[in-house]
Amino acid sequence: MHELAVSKSILSLVLKNAEQKKANKVLAIYLAIGEMRKLEQDWLQRYFDYISKGTIAEGVHIEVKKVPVVFECKLCGKEFSVNLHEDKKLLCPFCDGFEYTLLSGRELLVEKMEVR
Ligand SMILES: [Zn+2]
Secondary structure, three states, X not given: OOHHHHHHHHHHHHHHHHHHOOOOOEEEEEEXXXXXXXXXXXXXXXXXXXXXXXXXXXXXXXXXXXXXXXXXXXXXXXXXXOOXXXXXXXXXXXXXXXOEEEEEOOOEEEEEEEEO
């Protein structure tokens, strides 16, 4: 999904939530984002600056927590994390297995938000 579309859907979720809480202002949004998504805090902040204009979330601070990419090996059952910046073949470091399931790394969650 495109970053702008992602930002917009997060914002509408946050605004709906803020409305339910009868908040006057959204101060900060804390996101948990899997490293696979390659969404950077700087870019998200810029998008939110742009799309939040004229809403109660205008000027909101975006805080991103990266969720590491973790796989579970289908052969030995062990869990391992991966540095996606290294461009090498993905193998289980315990048994060299090449079949695995993704446990985390694709998250996109609003963990919490600060309102007033
Ligand atoms: Zn293994």
